[in-house]
Amino acid sequence: MGASKLNIYNKGTTDLAIIAKVFSHPARVAILQYISKQDSCICNDIVDEIGLSQSTISQHLKVINDAGLLKGTYKGKSHCYCINIERFQEFQTLLNSFFNQTKSNCC
Amino acid sequence: MGASKLNIYNKGTTDLAIIAKVFSHPARVAILQYISKQDSCICNDIVDEIGLSQSTISQHLKVINDAGLLKGTYKGKSHCYCINIERFQEFQTLLNSFFNQTKSNCC
DNA sequence: TTTTATTATCGTAATATTGCAATATTACGA
DNA sequence: TCGTAATATTGCAATATTACGATAATAAAA
Secondary structure, eight states, X not given: OOSOOTTSSOHHHHHHHHHHHHTTSHHHHXXXXXXXXXXXXXXXXXXXXXXXXXXXXXXXXXXXXXXXOEEEEEETTEEEEEEOHHHHHHHHHHHHHHHHTOOOOOO | OOSOOTTSSOHHHHHHHHHHHHHTSHHHHHHHHHHHHSXXXXXXXXXXXXXXXXXXXXXXXXXXHHTTOEEEEEETTEEEEEEOHHHHHHHHHHHHHHHHHOOOOOO
C-alpha cells in the first residue's frame, strides 16, 4: 500500500481490522469452515477439499494461526489443527460490541 | 494476488469474505465507528477525524458503500452518510451463524 | 539409518490495495 | 450564471497479498 498508516488508529480499531482480515479471503473462511466440521484435521485433507496448492493452504493456515484462531497438536505424521474457540469468541464479542454501539441516526 | 481463484468457493463463503474485507482495514473500521456515533455525517468531518487525505477517505467510503453498508441522502452542500443498519444486521447474522456452526473437537 | 509422508519456507510472478496530489464533478448560494 | 464548498475520480508510486513450484525441514515407519 501507499505507506499504510497503521499507527494512527486506536487499539480496538486495529484489533478488529486484524481479525477481520483473516476472514477477508474466501480461502480462509473455507478453511475455517472445514476445520470446524472435523473431529480432527489433517492439512492434506484441506488441500484436497479447497482446491489450492499445499503451499498456498499452508500460508493461509499461517495467517489464521498468527491471528490466534487455531490450536494444534501433533498427531502421528500430520498436524492436527482445530479452532481456538476462545479466540473466536473474543472476535465475536469484539464484533458484537461494535454492532451494539452502531446506530442509524440520520436519513 | 497470483491469479486469485475467486470462483471455487460457495456463495456463503464469498459473502462473508466480501463483508469482512470492509472491516479488514482500520481506516474503514474507524470511519464506520465515527459515522455511527454521529446524528448525521459530513465527509469533511471524517477527514479531520481520521487523519487521511480527502481522496483516500472518499475511496474508503466507496468501498464501504459498495458493500451496502451505507445509506445516504444529500443535505445542503454535504452528503449525509449513515450506517445501513439492515445490511449491518445481515452481516452480523452471517457471522453469528458461522460462529454457531463452529466447534472445537480436537486437541 | 534410510525412506516416506506431511508440513513449512523460499523465490518469484501476477494482481490488489493503500495513499496522495491533482483534477473533475456536483450542488448550493449570491 | 458564477463562485464556492464538498465530494468523487484519475493517475501514479509504494507496498501487500495471493498463488504456485521447488525445496527444505520434520517426524514416523521400515
